[in-house]
Amino acid sequence: MLRFVRLLARLAGSFWVRLVVSIGLLALVATQVDFGRGVRRLADGQWGWFALATLALVAASAVASFRWHLYLEACDVDRDWRRALRAYFVGTFTSNFLPSQVGGDVARALMVGQHGKRVRAFTTVMLDRATALACLIAIAWAFAATDPGDVPHSLLLTLAVVSVLFAALVTVLLGVAGLRDPIRRRLLPERLKPLVGEVLTSLRASVQSQVLIRTLLLGLLFQSLGVLAAWLIGRSIGLSVPVSALVTTLPLVITLSFLPFSIGGLGVREGGFIVLLGQAGVSATEATVFSLLNGLAFALASLPGSLALIHGGHSRATEAAPAAPHD
DSSP: OHHHHHHHHHHTTTTHHHHHHHHHHHHHHHHTTTHHHHHHHTTOOOHHHHHHHHHHHHHHHHHHHHHHHHHHHHTTSSSHHHHHHHHHHHHHHHHHHOSSSSSSHHHHHHHOOOTHHHHHHHHHHHHHHHHHHHHHHHHHHHHHHHHHHGGGGHHHHHHHHHHHHHHHHHHHHHHHHHHHHHHHHSSSSSHHHHHHHHHHHHHHHHHHHHHHHHHHHHHHHHHHHHHHHHHHHHTTTTOOOOOHHHHHHHHHHHHHHTTSSSSSTTHHHHHHHHHHHTTTTTHHHHHHHHHHHHHHHHHTTTTTTHHHHHHHHHHHHHSSSSSOOOO
């Protein structure tokens, strides 16, 4: 079993494997798409709504970076919000554009994690991801509760399964974190004890009431902007689906996209939207166009990260250059 897990991890870490998976999934999606109808959808699109969606995602990233900064500050990793803002956009850009085996989350953790604090930085990234997903799940349930008749039972059931699994995972992690130190020392291998200790210290600092309340409120704002962007993209192509059903699909597709077997979720995201929005009567063509426009909007919203990369590289080159001799 352990050997099988290691094999899966090695495959997931291979760029070429993920490229093949993405191409294969996109090819499968292509068999379900009416390209003529898709082109007509795009030709008739109202691109002002799409532009507003992209701006909403830029604003969402700014909110998310400040939210992540609160975790970094609580864990004594980095107290400069501007550095967190830059790292967040660089991480998003890396995830969208660079065919690197180092994901965007790893990139942003490395950018702010000084020597000796990288474990804490990685912990804040994972906590940031997990609590953001929790906020999106909460928003999805809120929309489903306000208009339950428009959400297919199959979508509600899938959302319930994801919610229960997520809650179970959080419960297990909290249970491990709550174990007394002597018990943990007996259960853990010697080489893992310092690592786990750093992770637990970061988690305890991050779940203090003041930090937790602020980050959850900002998480709801961040995800609300993302939901707004999805609605605007749907409106730009005249997507005929109830808002509550559309919002219900978002945490499900994002959860699928977390699986590390494709490049940036490409192919997985499109297939997820086809299956899930199909439950609400959306055709495979419309779902694919919506998904691709979502990916395009996220990519465009991450472009400030390229500027941060260029500026950072220029700054390092300037610092490394020798001073010109004086006459």
